[in-house]
Amino acid sequence: MHQAHDDIRAFIDAHDDAIADELAAWVRIPSIAGMPEHVQHLRHSASWLAGTLRDIGFPSTEIWSGDTGPAVFAEWCEAPGAPTVLVYSHHDVRAVKADNWDETSPFDPVQRDGRLYGRGSSDAKGQVVAHLWAIRAHLRATGRRAPAVNLKLLVEGEEEAGSPSLAAMLDEHRDRLDADAVLFSDTLLWHARHPALCTSIRGTLTARVEVYGPRTDIHSGAVSGPAPNPAIELGRLLGGLYDTDGRIAFPGFYDDVRPITDARRAELAALPFDAGDWLARSHTRSITGEAGFTVLERLWERPSLEVIGLAAGDVEDVKRSAVPSMAAADLSIRTVAGQRIATVADQMRQWFDEQVAAGYDHLLRIDESIAQESYRTPATPLVDALDRAMARGFGVRDVGRMGNAGGGPADLLATRLDAPVVFFGTGLVEDNWHDSDESASLAMLRAGAATLAHLWSELGEGPLSRR
Structure with a gap:
């Protein structure tokens, strides 16, 4: 395990420029959701991802039509007895007010101070790129020709428009989407120095x-x-x-x-919180909200x-x-x-x-x-495996627990696919999702890729395995 850990991190660190370059190439495609003039760009973005997945080795990649933007589906299932994980994310991005951007134009990505600026760099193309490099690192470190776990990816092109086609898409392709669990990658981390595992979404x-x-x-x-x-x-x-x-x-x-349980209050209280740090990272002027609850309770549980x-x-x-x-x-x-x-x-x-x-x-x-219902991850061995993988990937001893203040189709995925949803994202509140000068921390992408590479290795032999 220690050798695999070293090999994974060494591979990812050796390719830090390639990771940034690949993300920049994708960010240059203005795949804006909900605007008819960008439908062709959404198709271009889907084709870019499908081609990249084929280059990595996925034997099956498809583009599924949506009402306003296409989704990419890929599968690599060559691990008999190992669990099957469906990765969910999206490649469409929010509209921009280009005149408000200072660091660069929205679709002309640049690197500064360890960040890559551009629309979609963090939400959520960067999160998908972390998955791409996790698979590459996992294969290199293990010497395998195929992942140790059965992988399916569904990267939709309408999430920023409310996922209007997703329910019908899940029903139409239900037989292709069977999985033991869904890994949902469109969420934030608590802090660059204090990673936490997300277990709920509003x-x-x-x-x-x-x-x-x-x-x-x-x-x-x-x-x-x-x-x-x-x-x-x-x-x-x-x-x-x-x-x-x-x-x-x-x-x-x-x-x-539902009242906040004592266990959940303790989890959130264990996360390091400093009001000044929060105000600086969130670009907010003051702290407001419901009396009787902490900032993190208001953010994730209320x-x-x-x-x-x-x-x-x-x-x-x-x-x-x-x-x-x-x-x-x-x-x-x-x-x-x-x-x-x-x-x-x-x-x-x-x-x-x-x-x-x-x-x-x-x-x-x-x-x-x-509209999207809230969702809370049930107790599952995948959470424990992800906890261990995050500790290795981020180089920390303890991984906290957190929620996600935003929404997403987690309940829809869990209900239609009859599988638990577990969250893992690489965004930070300071990444400016949906705002001007959106950026992604390249260090978080590398740590995220390392986390996922460790997760695929562990799941191939771990408690979810049917071998």
Whole structure:
């Protein structure tokens, strides 16, 4: 094992430039989700990945069509009796505001201070590249011609658009996707110096509320005073979404939220936390949230609601001095264990129906079709194996436990494939996912690749093996 450890790390360290170059080549493809003008780039990105997997040695790679972007499926199953693991991730990326980028243009990757900058470098092309190099390192260190574990990869092209095709894709190809476990690689690590194993992910529900006042935009000099202003009403509504204790105001919202167990509180409390470090890495001004809970408990174990878009009236430089006819806000809700999306959606509808003042109309659109339930990894030998692999890959004695504040189709994968989902990602909060100057720590990618290489070796002979 020590020799294999040395060989894995030596191989990965010897190829640090190649890892960065490969990621940069992929980042240059602007595979932006949800924009028709980038559909061809999504196809190019899928073809790039499929070709790279074939070059590594995967005997079977396919591109599966989605509604707006293709997925890549590959399998390398030549280890009779060993477990089968399905790796899930995505190759589509978020839209960009190119004028806000300082380090480089979004799709012109550059390296600076141990980081590779570019859209998708961390979320999630970098995480997939860590898998590519893990397989290479595993084969080199073990001398095997095929992995010691049966591997399947599903890298979709619509995750940033809410995975609208994934459920149908899982059903259509169900016979190809059988696995003992799913390894979900679209998550964050807690800290570069203190890696932790993610064991839960919050659910996601998005909605848009529109409040209507006058029948048209109308000059304020003609109607100001008696005219209903939807921007003011929307502001009142948004201000009432939380109470003074930081709790979401929807009726019955917390009824189904499961209490945090003592064991989970202890796991999170064991992670090193410094408020100044958190504020610097997260680029936030202050710490807010629900009273009575720590920052990490609020982040991973409690639900949240955010306003992620807001529009009313004239937002450009030229103002017409008009009372707007409509004001709108986009909302993002993160749910936790015990809550169900359908119930939360009903609670939201009830609250807005009750709260919108007389004299205004409103429309609430809730995106239940692409909503995602929360998920918690059950006890499984794969978690223990990943813990040991992370300790070796990151060169630490102890690996903590954490959650993931964002969402993802983990519950969908677990339900449709009847397999437990285990999380492993290489991102950090300072990587600026979905923001300007997104970057990936190349050291985290190398440690992640080493972790996965160790995991495949152990699983080939470990407790999940059927040999």
